[in-house]
Amino acid sequence: MKIAPPQVWRNKRFMYKLIASKCEKCGNISFPYSPYCAKCGSKNVKKIETSGKGRLISYTVSYQSRDGYEKGLPNVVGLIKLDEGVEIVAPIVDVDLDKLQEGARVEATLRRVYTDSYNGLIQYGIKFRVAEDENR
Amino acid sequence: MDVYVNSSSMIPIDRYYEYDIYDLVIEAYKNLEGEYDVNDIDLVLVANAYSQRLNNTSLIAPKVVEKIGKPNIPSIKVDNADASGGAALFTAYSMIKSGLANSVLVIGVEKQSDFPSKYLYDVVASNLEDYMYYNGITTHSIAALLMKQYMKKYSVGREYFANWAVKMHKNAVENPFAYLRFTVDLNTVINSQVVSDPIRLFDIGARADGAAILLLSNKKVDTSVKIDKIFSTQAKYDFNPSLPSIRMLKERLGIKVNDKTGIEIHDSYSIMAALMLEELGISESGKSLYNLDNINVNLGGGLKARGYAGGASAIYQVAEAHMQLLGSFKGKKASVEEYFVVSSDDLGIVSYGINLTR
Ligand SMILES: [Zn+2]
Numbered sequence: 001m002k003i004a005p006p007q008v009w010r011n012k013r014f015m016y017k018l019i020a021s022k023c024e025k026c027g028n029i030s031f032p033y034s035p036y037c038a039k040c041g042s043k044n045v046k047k048i049e050t051s052g053k054g055r056l057i058s059y060t061v062s063y064q065s066r067d068g069y070e071k072g073l074p075n076v077v078g079l080i081k082l083d084e085g086v087e088i089v090a091p092i093v094d095v096d097l098d099k100l101q102e103g104a105r106v107e108a109t110l111r112r113v114y115t116d117s118y119n120g121l122i123q124y125g126i127k128f129r130v131a132e133d134e135n136r
Numbered sequence: 137m138d139v140y141v142n143s144s145s146m147i148p149i150d151r152y153y154e155y156d157i158y159d160l161v162i163e164a165y166k167n168l169e170g171e172y173d174v175n176d177i178d179l180v181l182v183a184n185a186y187s188q189r190l191n192n193t194s195l196i197a198p199k200v201v202e203k204i205g206k207p208n209i210p211s212i213k214v215d216n217a218d219a220s221g222g223a224a225l226f227t228a229y230s231m232i233k234s235g236l237a238n239s240v241l242v243i244g245v246e247k248q249s250d251f252p253s254k255y256l257y258d259v260v261a262s263n264l265e266d267y268m269y270y271n272g273i274t275t276h277s278i279a280a281l282l283m284k285q286y287m288k289k290y291s292v293g294r295e296y297f298a299n300w301a302v303k304m305h306k307n308a309v310e311n312p313f314a315y316l317r318f319t320v321d322l323n324t325v326i327n328s329q330v331v332s333d334p335i336r337l338f339d340i341g342a343r344a345d346g347a348a349i350l351l352l353s354n355k356k357v358d359t360s361v362k363i364d365k366i367f368s369t370q371a372k373y374d375f376n377p378s379l380p381s382i383r384m385l386k387e388r389l390g391i392k393v394n395d396k397t398g399i400e401i402h403d404s405y406s407i408m409a410a411l412m413l414e415e416l417g418i419s420e421s422g423k424s425l426y427n428l429d430n431i432n433v434n435l436g437g438g439l440k441a442r443g444y445a446g447g448a449s450a451i452y453q454v455a456e457a458h459m460q461l462l463g464s465f466k467g468k469k470a471s472v473e474e475y476f477v478v479s480s481d482d483l484g485i486v487s488y489g490i491n492l493t494r
Pocket of ligand 1: 023024025026027028037038039040041042
């Protein structure tokens with residue numbers, strides 16, 4: 001896996017922060033941010049930074065990795081509904097598989113995503129973990 | 137002006153270590169049968185999704201026409217990922233319908249078996265939204281989440297989805313063009329390797345190499361099958377779960393199914409097969425995979441067992457429909473008068489619906 005520094009820098013908009021669009025016309029929230037509403041096409045869209053907190057709707061445990069993502073298998077991939085109302089799919093970390101439950105409160109955390117073995121560059125990104133203190 | 141499929145051809149989907157991407161086309165081209173005049177071809181469209189990353193080759197359309205001895209016929213590569221074949225057919229149909237071309241050769245080709253699957257699925261994951269791609273997510277995991285939501289919504293278990301694989305493998309056994317020509321039982325499917333829980337190996341379309349060709353024309357001949365309708369739709373899946381692009385196709389195509397109807401769906405995953413049959417209105421929601429013996433669906437084994445030739449998939453589907461309607465298909469036959477073909481990408485975002493009649 002080769003990392004292009006300009007790409008990493010640009011990707012900060014969805015890898016380091018969860019910036020979403022909120023449409024002032026229809027109320028739709030979509031992630032990642034775009035100046036046009038993904039639902040109604042309106043350009044009356046506000047940039048919002050989501051809280052990074054939400055609820056785990058569902059998850060899958062993946063035993064097959066993609067090239068460059070071998071570390072940390074098996075991977076847990078969650079379907080998360082952020083408190084702002086938008087659904088996203090993201091990796092779940094620090095998981096005790098026996099205890100992971102649908103409906104759990106989760107929160108965003110910054111983690112290493114992959115490493116460029118050739119140039120020694122590291123890509124970080126937002127993953128989610130169970131927010132223990134907030135549960136139930 | 138009417139548009140016809142006058143000729144069709146395919147090679148078995150397989151791992152062809154000895155062939156490169158052009159050799160696959162050449163093999164399919166040798167088999168192109170029927171009444172047609174190659175000198176009449178105005179345009180060649182090449183449906184392909186992954187040649188840049190899997191085969192390190194760009195500008196493949198002009199390279200392909202040169203290799204089949206038609207170097208001066210204009211050619212264009214059409215790419216809409218695994219729905220490329222549908223996009224190419226939609227384009228060819230529009231060109232003929234508008235009078236810009238009298239006949240168009242549509243070639244579907246994909247060469248996916250040169251690399252280990254973790255690399256192949258890295259390439260396929262580029263279909264996902266960028267934030268998912270860079271986070272290492274696979275399309276398998278998205279399909280798994282859709283499947284889990286479906287299992288919850290309709291209270292069905294693993295064995296429900298296994299019905300699809302069992303049926304597809306049964307169909308493929310009779311098809312000389314199929315990749316996985318063996319039967320499987322419910323237990324084999326349910327106990328196969330977990331890829332992304334609850335998705336197991338047998339829930340996934342079998343990606344391999346393939347090439348198929350269709351000749352579309354405005355001239356009716358003895359081997360003609362008419363393209364009555366063709367539509368293109370797109371909309372993101374949602375985790376209800378549902379496939380809005382397929383629902384839109386249903387409305388436009390006006391699907392009515394009886395025992396004289398053949399159906400081809402893009403079963404990249406068993407969950408996709410269920411959602412497609414239900415969104416098309418062919419089966420009752422939550423029950424589509426229980427009654428597969430009552431419909432003529434994916435008679436050649438589908439992407440699951442005939443094989444998943446990426447962007448060439450729709451060309452295989454329509455080639456098979458062409459042969460079925462002519463009564464010349466060499467696999468499991470049905471006495472059909474009409475065909476509905478649904479071509480899609482891996483996760484049903486972009487879809488093409490094609491209605492064919494004899
Ligand atoms: Zn809006």
